[in-house]
Amino acid sequence: MIQWYPGHMAKTKRNIEKDLSVVDMLIEVVDARIPAASRNPDLRQYTNKKCHLLLLNKVDLADPASTARWLAYYRKNGYIAAGVNSARKQGLKELQAAINQAAQPVMERMKRRGRLPRPVRAMVVGIPNCGKSTVINALAPSAAAKTGNKPGVTRGSQWVKTNCGVELLDTPGMLWPKFADYDTAFKLAVCGSISDNVFPVYSVACDLALLLKQIAPQALCQRYKLEELAESGEEMLIQIARSRGMLGTGGKVRDEDAAQVLIQEYRAGRLGRLTLEQPTKTTQNIEESTDTQ
Numbered sequence: 001m002i003q004w005y006p007g008h009m010a011k012t013k014r015n016i017e018k019d020l021s022v023v024d025m026l027i028e029v030v031d032a033r034i035p036a037a038s039r040n041p042d043l044r045q046y047t048n049k050k051c052h053l054l055l056l057n058k059v060d061l062a063d064p065a066s067t068a069r070w071l072a073y074y075r076k077n078g079y080i081a082a083g084v085n086s087a088r089k090q091g092l093k094e095l096q097a098a099i100n101q102a103a104q105p106v107m108e109r110m111k112r113r114g115r116l117p118r119p120v121r122a123m124v125v126g127i128p129n130c131g132k133s134t135v136i137n138a139l140a141p142s143a144a145a146k147t148g149n150k151p152g153v154t155r156g157s158q159w160v161k162t163n164c165g166v167e168l169l170d171t172p173g174m175l176w177p178k179f180a181d182y183d184t185a186f187k188l189a190v191c192g193s194i195s196d197n198v199f200p201v202y203s204v205a206c207d208l209a210l211l212l213k214q215i216a217p218q219a220l221c222q223r224y225k226l227e228e229l230a231e232s233g234e235e236m237l238i239q240i241a242r243s244r245g246m247l248g249t250g251g252k253v254r255d256e257d258a259a260q261v262l263i264q265e266y267r268a269g270r271l272g273r274l275t276l277e278q279p280t281k282t283t284q285n286i287e288e289s290t291d292t293q
């Protein structure tokens, strides 16, 4: 069991709970490369109570067929789900339609009660670095929310108005106290949601090399000009270091540098559009046991 829960995340959780009463719906942003591992189980208690949209962001970094499979999977499980590349503002029409669909029950209730129409209020939640603030900026007339390529950029909640009939509440990224398994924590580290200072980059890179060897060996061979891939993650990092000429004094292979390169290049999409997990029977079971929607 890996334990990780800095104080500011406990505070974020309290603030989210406080703000729930003033919002109509939640937009749960996840990373399209890890659409299950990047869902915070602690958010389920809120998403089950409120209108909810599950938004797969960074689809430009994920395999398109896998994204289609995940969207179909979540929709089959009763979710309103959409995919976007918010950095390039792609998929925004679909996103707006999905927001309207998710907010419809609240808006209809307001109408029945004779209330005057007003913008939908949506709280944008999710793990650190999944792109919540970038999604908000994509919908806003100007970049109102601070973004950055590391976890923990947004420090406090902030309302942002848009031109599309929605007001969005940006929130700081939130993780949960105990990761059920190493696999989840590892994927969160690979996609940059856990700070590199906390999770040892070298071991994450070893496991990433092993995973990529399974799901996309060609991508590794092509990117690092390797004819065949070694058995272990450690050996693959040595192969990458040699191929890239990463040698220190006395010709020592700098496999630690290769670890950094592999992680950075995967994150930036240089190895191609690679989704790290697929919907399976196991994810199906998790949905059924924890969701009441």
Ligand SMILES: Nc1nc2c(ncn2[C@@H]2O[C@H](COP(=O)(O)OP(=O)(O)OP(=O)(O)O)[C@@H](O)[C@H]2O)c(=O)[nH]1
Residues within 6 Å of the ligand: 057, 058, 059, 060, 061, 084, 085, 086, 087, 088, 126, 127, 128, 129, 130, 131, 132, 133, 134, 135, 146, 147, 148, 149, 150, 151, 152, 153, 154, 155, 171, 172, 173, 174
């Ligand atoms: N390629 C790609 N990058 C994206 C996308 N959306 C966001 N990013 C990048 O991901 C990084 C994190 O984005 P943010 O919007 O700051 O993420 P956040 O979820 O608000 O992060 P915290 O505030 O730290 O919780 C930034 O470098 C963004 O440019 C996307 O759709 N595609």
Ligand SMILES: [Mg+2]
Residues within 6 Å of the ligand: 132, 133, 134, 146, 147, 153, 154, 170, 171, 172, 173
């Ligand atoms: Mg942010």
